[in-house]
Amino acid sequence: MTLSRFLSKTTTITPVTMGSEYKPPASGILTSPDRLRKIDQLREKNIDVILPLPTLVAVGDQSSGKSSLLESVTGIPFPRGQELCTRYATQITHRRDPDVQIIITIIPAPQSTETEKASLRSYRKELSSTNELRDQFVKILDEVNVYMKIKTDKNPEGEKTFSRDILKIEKCGPTEDYLTVIDVPGIFRLTSKGQTTEGDRHLVRDMVTGFIKDKRTIILAVLPANVDVMTQEILALAEQYDPDGERTLGVLTKPDLVIERSAKEAVCNLVAGRKKALNLGYYLVKNRGGDDDDDSDDDSGLRQKEKDLFQQNPWCNLPQERVGVGALRERLQDLLGEITDKAYPELRSEARKKLTEARDQQDALGPPRQTEREQQQYLAQIAAKFQRIVRAALEANYSTHSVFDEHSVRLITKVVGIIDTFNNRMRRKGHTYSFVKVETGDSDDDSASKVDDSEQEDDSDSEDEYEAAQSNDAHYTIVGELFPELESIINIVEQPEFAVKDDNRDWIRSMYLKSRGIELGTFSPIVLASAFRDQTTKWGPMTEYYISDIIIGIHTFILSVLKTICADGKLFEAIKSIIMDDLLARYVNSMNYAKFLVQVEREKKPYTVNHYFSSNLQKSRGDRVSEALKGKRHYDNRCHSPATYLVKFDQIKSAITNKSNQDHAQEDIHDILKSYYKVSRKRFVDNIWLYAVDHHLLSGPNSPLTLFSEQWVLGLDEDSLNAIAGESRSTRDKRKELTKKIADLEEALRILK
Incomplete structure (x- = not known):
């Protein structure tokens, strides 16, 4: 049992748009041979894979007479035993040329490798006449099967049953009228063990439906006249892709086999358009059938x-323009011209549109990155763009890039907000104990002292909102999930306790008594150093907390910008992986420097040359004297305006001297500590900003923001470059595909010009 028994044949004749109801042209073909030749050139270059080209597809089974119809229309003497012609598409092109010749070549399938394409394109056979072709056709097909790797009895080494490659037969001569016919394997439903597979069946169906589903395809349904057309699968297939019947033309063959009068009447009704009407109508032809024994060369x-x-009778009553191979050929030529004229402008427009889309897709891939230099240039461009965005972020120039639409990426704004909050929080709650405020006003309140709330002024709702948002444990839980690499650096799970203890007098008294030495009316410097350390216990946790928040903000900024400017996820992950260790090291440097500043302020002996220390201390001492005299003053009745209070000289002397050494020492410790703390805190916050944040994290030479730069790219070795910027296989394949597509579309526009 041969393979051909399970195959139906499908033939394609190539025009360029769906036609409407047949209207004979005023004179001859509607389009020029040059335009038709250009359509053929597009198909030869596989442009039909990108742009659906105008095509006439003839579908019919083995017994429909389609093969003989193809021979009658094209004049190509196909060998008997159609098995040789059913494994791949055959394109037959008629071209007017001064020289009479037949040229046979192979058009490789788009999916072929470059090596396969080179081999297939190397096949070329030139013949001088149809008779010579008839004599050599079988041998030529055997050779083609070898090139296409088709497995046959003569080529048992073949690998395929069917091929997407196309056999092209070009018939040239001074009297040839332009016509292109494509014969493709027919659809079959049943497979044959050892001969065809499900994969073969799907491949053939894809080849056929790939033609008939397109709007520019005219479906030529070839039907034997001696069979009820209502039962033919061919019409059902055509109707599936052309439900309105606007681009289906029916061809009835073998009218000589129709015997019954009712059957003849049914055929006449179809041709006359009275039954099962198609937009393009039906034609009736008689040619050498598949079972004919007539091998005569005399057409x-x-x-x-x-x-x-x-x-x-009854065929003589049919319209003459609807019967005979000659009439059908003229109609096909007319359809070819109509379709070509209609589709030609559309093809140019579609080619330009698809070319623009392909170029955009190619641009999205970035420049080629095959060589070390290409990879270096590509990565350097990305690094330069990253640094431009960094500069804009540090200058708060947020109109330069869409990445700044996300508030979290507005870097300097976020950092300044955190530092301001840090400064205010240090001022309000950075000390362990509140300082005593000496009352010096005119109040009659005789209380000795009140809590000094000078460090708690300028509270703002925005700061409270920030604290509430940042103190939530979920904030750092989310950070841990997003950036687990930072957990060992920020090392914060909740906000430290910032409450201030209200009274420090007992604390100072206790510290003084525990640290007394042999002093004459003074106290040991060690007491002041110890008191300052106790008063600044929260500086370390508070500093780490806010530096951590800044690190998180910078890390978020870096990764967000990188992800935005990288062409694909693979490149982003590669850059992230390479720079991560250095990034974390720079974060650690900043955190360690902040800890160093805390250590220097807290562990060194208290000392400053800042004149504000002396001013604050003198003011505190003066306030104490004023506070001591406040209860001893009396109103001077001799002065009426403004009110004047008098203090006796002896009372002043008593107020200054009437205190124990312990009281004097405690007051001095308090006032010195308070004056020095203010100077130290302001100095410390400034240093945190200047060194730990600005220098180490933002603008210094070793800032994490300066890591990914052009200089860094230039320092990468070849392996690292390739690991980061080298194209993946899928990207290389996509670039190659787009390069070929762009070249084909540019060539298509050149042809269609």
């Missing part, structure tokens, strides 16, 4: 038999 004899048949 005129066959045409005479056809003419004699159509002069018989």
Whole structure:
């Protein structure tokens, strides 16, 4: 049992748009041979893979007479035993040329490798006449099967049953009228063990439906006239892709086999358009059928038999433009011209549109990155763009890039907000104990002292909102999930306790008594150093907390910008992986420097040359004297305006001297500590900003923001470059595909010009 018994044949004749109801042209073909030749050139270059080209597809089974119809229309003497012609598409092109010749070549399938394409394109056979082709056709097909790797009895080494490659037969001569016919394997539903597979069946179906589903395809449904057309799968297939019947033309063959009068009447009704009407109508032809034994070379004899048949009743009553191979060929030529004229402008427009889309897709891939230099240039461009965005972020120039639409990426704004909050929080709650405020006003309140709330002024709702948002444990839980690499650096799970203890007098008294030495009316410097350390216990946790928040903000900024400017996820992950260790090291440097500043302020002996220390201390001492005299003053009745209070000289002397050494020492410790703390805190906050934040994290030479730069790219070795910027296989394949597509579309526009 041969393979051909399970195959139906599908033939394609190539025009360029769906036609409407047939209207004979005013004179001849509607389009020029040059335009038709250009359509053929597009198909030869596989442009039909990108742009659906105008095509006439003839579908029919083995017994429909389609093969003989193809021979009658094209004049190509296909060998008997169609098995040789059913494994791949055959394109037959008629071209007007001064030289008479037949050229046979192979058009490789788009999916072929470059090596396969080179091999297939190397096949070329030139013949001088149709007779020579008839003599050598079988041998030529055997050779083609070898090139296409088709497995046959003569080529048992073949690997494929069917191929997407196309056999092209170009018939040239001074009297040739332009016509292109494509014969493709027919659809079959059943497979044959050892001969065809499900994969073969799907491949053939894809080849056929790839033609008939497109709007520019005219479906030529070839049907034997001696079979009820209502039962033919061919029409059902055509209707599936052309439900309105606007681009389906029916061809009825073998009218000589129709015997019954009712059957003849049914055929006449179809041709006359009275039954199962199609937009393009039906044609009736008589040609050498698949079962005919007539191998005559005389085409005129066959045409005479056809003419004699159509002069018989009832065929003689049919419109002459609807019967005979000649009429059908003229109609195909007319359709070809109509379709070509209609589709030609559309093809140019579609080619330009698809070319623009392909170029955009190619641009999205970035420049080629095959060589070390290409990779270096590509990565350097990305690094330069990253640094431009960094500069804009540090300058708060947020109109330069869409990445700044996300508030979290507005870097300097976020950092300044955190530092301001840090400064205010240090001022309000950075000390362990509140300082005593000496009352010096005119109040009659005789209380000795009140809590000094000078460090708690300028509270703002925005600061409270920030604290509430940042103190939530979920904040750092989310950070841990997003950036687990930072957990060992920020090392914060909740906000430290910032509450201030209200009274420090007992604390100072206790510290003084525990640290007394042999002093004459003074106290040991060690007491002041110890008191300052106790008063600044929260500086370390508070500093780490806010530096951590800044690190998180910078890390978020870096990764967000990188992800935005990288062409694909693979590149982003590669850059992130390479720079991560250095990034974390720079974060650690900043955190360690902040800890160093805390250590220097807290562990060194208290000392400053800042004159504000002396000013604050003198003011505190003066306030104490004023506070001591406040209860001893009396109103001077001699002065009426403004009110004047008098203090006796002896009372002043008593106020200054009437205190124990312990009281004097405690007051001095308090006032010195308070004055020095203010100077130290302001100095410390400034240093945190200047060194730990600005220098180490933002603008210094070793800032994490300066890491990914052009200089860094230039320092990468070849392996690292390739690991980061080298194209993945999928990207290389996509670039190659787009490069070929762009070249084909540019060539298509050149041809269609």
